[in-house]
Amino acid sequence: MQAVKMVITGPFSAGKTRFIGTISEIDVVSTERRITTSAEQIKDNTTVAMDFGRITVDDDLVLYLFGTPGQRRFDFMWDILSQGMLGFVVMIDSTKPETFREAKRILETFESYASTPYVIAANKQDMEDAWEPEDLRIILRLDSSIKILPCIAGNKESVKNVLLELLYSILEQIDQQEAQNQTD
């Protein structure tokens, strides 16, 4: 059995847990609400809520979706989770501009971990005050090559679309690498 991993990251309350829950075949989600907010510093015995889902492809292949803890004080977990990932999704709550800067910081941190493909999921697009994906691109100063996808985390088709777009990007990267290898 081969297991591959994708990471769903983004600021606190961006919709990561819901995103995973919508597509996962197992109900293994523990929300960030359970994390105590009283602790000022990370201590050795600090526990971090767990967030992961699974999609079984067949007897030989399984995809795990790992959600990162959203709060800044748990960013030490990001490095751990990012190791070996196939790609990652940065979830943004399109209705909360106060979290956009944090989303950019998270995106840059994950980019520094690995050169794996990623997409931005502009979540809560069904809400009236949601920012348009292209407005997000401008405000976050994202290159036109980066996919910013409209998303509704509770909608299966929407979640599927985000994951598929990420997989297409991964496929594209593989093809580019193969072409590069042939050129070399």
Added chain:
Amino acid sequence: MALKGNLRDFSTTQLLNLINLARKTGTLTIQDEDAQPNATACMSFKEGKLIYAHTGDESNNLAKILETTGKLTAEQARVIQTKAKGTNNKQLGYLLIQAGLVTQQDITQSVRHYILEVVYKLFTWTEGLFRFDANELPADHQITISIDLESVIMEGSRRLKEWEILQEELPDLDVALKFTDRPDARLQNINLTVEEWRVVSFVNPRNTIKQIAKANNLSDFEIRRIVYGMLQAGLVEFSRSVKTAVSPSQATAPTTKPQDTRQPIEQQPPAVKRSIVVRLIDRIRGI
């Protein structure tokens, strides 16, 4: 004259009790009779208090110690170890504090943790030649911490009992783990420690428990305790088979962790084949 003997006849607990009660100063060296290169451990004491310990390998390098306790990233530790080659631990600690990478408290806590882990590990040794050299102390450049032996003995004894149970429950570390196929409702409330998270991120039918421990710098005791907890929680279960044939191009690991050369630790396959991605696409389209 040095105190000499074998752990067969005189346990670590008894030795530490003696040193504590007699308020001895000196260094206790224990060597595993199998004489592996890293099967030697040294503990130093000052007036009955534990001040230093290390094993025969090079794990007592300060950068490595700080990495183990999460105060430095693996990459930082690697760079520091390369650039500061020849720098002793005290000098290195000073430089790291000056550079703002760690605080003095980070260093003392990490060294304390390292020393205690070395000593706790010794409680599980049932055989080995020991020798106590009175008045022999660590070199001045080593960072020492004064630790009361009473609490060490109590915790060591507690761990020893736990170790015996864990050894019985998880005798073989050459097996792999996988996530439970049918997790039950209990998992809704599961919270994991940082170490448990690290282990979770390596759970894969291709990785043995031993490899996961090695990749995360965890002792046999620590990995057994974590895995046992996860098994009890119903989060993971034993994988029936471990595929050992991993081609070099597929064999992957966190780039910063030590690896088992016989069967490289695989967190995930980074050199993912095109066919795998296509299968994933087909599957998600069909959901």
